[in-house]
Amino acid sequence: MSQLQDNFGRRFHYLRMSVTDVCNFKCTYCLPDGYRPDGKPKFLDLNEIENLVGAFAEVGTQKIRxxxxxxxxxxxFSDIIRIVADNDKISTIATTTNGYRLAKHAQEWYDAGLRRINVSVDSLDPRMFYQITGENKFDDVMRGVDAALEAGFERVKINAVLLKGLNDKDLPRFLHWIKQTPIDLRFIELMETGLGRDYFKAHHLAGADIKSQLIQDGWQLDQSAVDDGPAQNFSHGDFQGRIGLIMPYEKNFCANCNRLRVSAKGKLHLCLFTEHGVDLRDLLQSHSQRTELIERLHGQLQAKKETHYLHDGVTGVTQHLASIGG
Structure with missing residues (x-):
């Protein structure tokens, strides 16, 4: 099967596969009022996930998060990991978690086949962590990070959304942490969604400002791998850890897009922001539907836009990032 490619020559090696939109944290930039179910949602089951992974693997997907x-x-969750790990065409298996269950299950997930893990830690100040997440779980999450390092994950990353007036003073603490700790820090520029315009105006901090500071302090931009996400990664000879910046408002951010998203209810999203998604679930019921599923994927890629238009103030239809996996 030919590799997924859009009309702008971009090839797609990376699938972000959501398996639930439920979350037990109440992060101010994502779910400030907590998770609110719409009826009784039925998320993709293991058979549907297996058929989805199989189809994407046949059209060039190498990495699944x-x-x-x-x-x-x-x-x-461990069974989902094993389904992805059992497909020998998938070379990288990752997840993003708030770390709530990590201390207890890190080794189990590693043994199931998970190899990379991103943990959301928006502040190293426990009080600010609580203010941002709505949960007093800082110590639990940090124990989870330690457990992930001990389990042997090939890459442990820490995600932090940059928030002016909240965690923007935390950069020295984060730098002190990675001086002797081999983790990747990922600073994510706040993105405006349908529910967050006022929040965005109050707390948006340009990632380009952090980038300029890093370069001034001697950090060097690393070369990207084919299955990397959108982060620009920086290294420094005096630090064991790295820093990554995700800057969706930077010019040409979308030029090297290599990732697609499927929601927990089986909708294909060509972009995080701009459209309602295309249902795939009717073609996830049987292995015999794979050819038709792949044809639908190829057909939909022709509708992918050149950019997300966030820099023009367009936020699309996405109400909050938890709904399709961020």
Whole structure:
């Protein structure tokens, strides 16, 4: 099968696969009022996930990130990992988690086949962590990070959304942490969604300002791998850890887009922001539907736009990032 490619020559090696939109944190930039179910949602089951992974693997997907909501809230999370790991065409298996269950299950997930893990830690100040997340779980999450390092994950990353007036003073603490700790810090520029215009205006901090400071302080931009996400990664000879910046408002951010998203209910999203998604679930019921599913994927890629238009103030239809896996 030919590799997924859009009309702008971009090839797609990376799938962000949401398995639930449920989350048990109440982060101010994402779910400030907590998770509010719309009826009784029925998320993709293991058979549907297996058929989805199989189809994407046949059209060039090399990396799958299991996302949410909070993906580890699914009781069959380890089974989902094993489904992805059993496909020998997938070379990288990752997840993003709030770390709530990490201390207890890091080794189990590693043994199931998970190799890379991103943990959301928006502040190293426990009080600010609580203010941003709505949960007094800082110590639990940090124990989870330690457990992930001990389990042997090939890459442990820390995600922090940059928030002016909240955690923007934390950079020295983060730098002190990675001086002797081999983790990647990922600073994510706040993005405006349908529910967050006022919040965005109050707390947006340009990632380009952080980039300029890093370069001034001697950090060097690393070369990107084919299955990397959108972060620009920086290294410094005096630090064991790295810093990555995700800057969606930077010019040409979308030029090297290599990732697609499928929601927990089986909708394909060509972009995080701009459209309602295309249902794939009717073609996830049987292996015999794979050819038709792949044809639908190829057809939909022709509708992918050149950019997300965030820099023009267009936020699309996405109300909050938890709904399709961030």
């Amino acid at each position: 299991i996302t949410g909501g909070e993906p580890t809230l699914r009781k069959d």
